[in-house]
Amino acid sequence: MTSLVPTPTSTAAADLLDDLRTLRQGVAALPALEPDSYARDHAAFELLSDQRGLIADHLADRMAELGDGPISVLSVGCGDGSLDVRLAEGLVRAVPGRPVRYVGIEPWSGSAALFTAEMAALEARELTVEAHVSSFADASVDETFDVVVFVHSIYYVVDLRETLRSALDLVRPGGQLWVLNAPRAALNELVDVLAPPLEDHRQWFSADVEEAFAAEGITLDDAVTLNALVDLASSSDEVLDFAVQARLTPELRGPVRAYLAAVSVPGPDGEARVPHPVDVFSTTRH
Numbered sequence: 001m002t003s004l005v006p007t008p009t010s011t012a013a014a015d016l017l018d019d020l021r022t023l024r025q026g027v028a029a030l031p032a033l034e035p036d037s038y039a040r041d042h043a044a045f046e047l048l049s050d051q052r053g054l055i056a057d058h059l060a061d062r063m064a065e066l067g068d069g070p071i072s073v074l075s076v077g078c079g080d081g082s083l084d085v086r087l088a089e090g091l092v093r094a095v096p097g098r099p100v101r102y103v104g105i106e107p108w109s110g111s112a113a114l115f116t117a118e119m120a121a122l123e124a125r126e127l128t129v130e131a132h133v134s135s136f137a138d139a140s141v142d143e144t145f146d147v148v149v150f151v152h153s154i155y156y157v158v159d160l161r162e163t164l165r166s167a168l169d170l171v172r173p174g175g176q177l178w179v180l181n182a183p184r185a186a187l188n189e190l191v192d193v194l195a196p197p198l199e200d201h202r203q204w205f206s207a208d209v210e211e212a213f214a215a216e217g218i219t220l221d222d223a224v225t226l227n228a229l230v231d232l233a234s235s236s237d238e239v240l241d242f243a244v245q246a247r248l249t250p251e252l253r254g255p256v257r258a259y260l261a262a263v264s265v266p267g268p269d270g271e272a273r274v275p276h277p278v279d280v281f282s283t284t285r286h
């Protein structure tokens with residue numbers, strides 16, 4: 001699958017990216033984002049993008065296609081649950097009385113606690129919720145699910161192929177595995193240049209995920225791109241750091257903002273927006 005939003009288009013953007021690459025050559029990696037501020041800056045970043053709403057609508061439509069019976073969902077890397085709570089609420093409201101089981105896996109305990117608290121705040125008797133405070137690789141989950149979903153979390157796993165295999169093992173026969181991940185595209189070209197490596201690997205983008213599915217012999221039902229836009233021109237320094245997945249030094253911020261301006265396109269209101277696509281990979285467990 002080729003993402004609908006390609007890598008930097010203009011010569012100016014390509015030159016600015018090259019300049020950043022040159023600035024970073026042979027110097028120590030930038031500091032990684034701290035777990036404590038990650039969830040807060042992520043939430044602020046999402047407020048500048050229309051992607052969260054597109055994902056929520058898309059996944060709610062997919063869930064609606066699974067019928068009216070009891071349903072179980074495992075969200076891997078659920079974060080503070082802000083997306084999952086929306087989905088769980090939709091499931092509960094769509095079919096009153098239907099049992100809904102919603103399990104999250106999240107390594108940061110603060111985020112996992114928010115996931116549990118927000119789900120509890122729905123006060124839905126038919127909803128059972130559990131959170132595993134763990135990375136996916138270390139989680140001990142001994143049940144299968146109608147849906148296993150990764151939303152913007154598979155970037156961080158150590159071994160993509162093993163992750164996809166284990167995730168599919170957690171899907172009941174006939175159930176679905178959905179992986180939502182960003183393509184490299186214009187924004188993530190910056191991540192590639194600026195983000196420090198994670199446990200010896202770079203962040204995995206959509207092409208890596210697609211390759212891992214193919215290498216595991218897992219056939220995709222479909223792969224679609226949701227074309228979102230993010231307003232990074234008005235972002236704080238902290239949100240800019242989240243966007244590039246690194247703590248930037250003050251002297252890098254100017255060139256990063258110049259690159260983002262160069263890759264921007266007009267949004268619906270005519271203001272500059274950075275393309276913020278997300279790919280949705282879907283497969284059924286047979």
Ligand SMILES: C[S@@+](CC[C@H](N)C(=O)[O-])C[C@H]1O[C@@H](n2cnc3c(N)ncnc32)[C@H](O)[C@@H]1O
Pocket residue numbers: 042076077078079080081082083105106107108111134135136137150151152153156157158
């Ligand atoms: C960009 S956030 C997405 C959170 C949530 N899915 C959402 O869309 O709001 C990525 C999440 O993946 C989690 N994460 C990082 N490494 C992980 C791993 N190895 N296994 C599971 N989750 C992980 C992070 O802690 C973070 O909460």
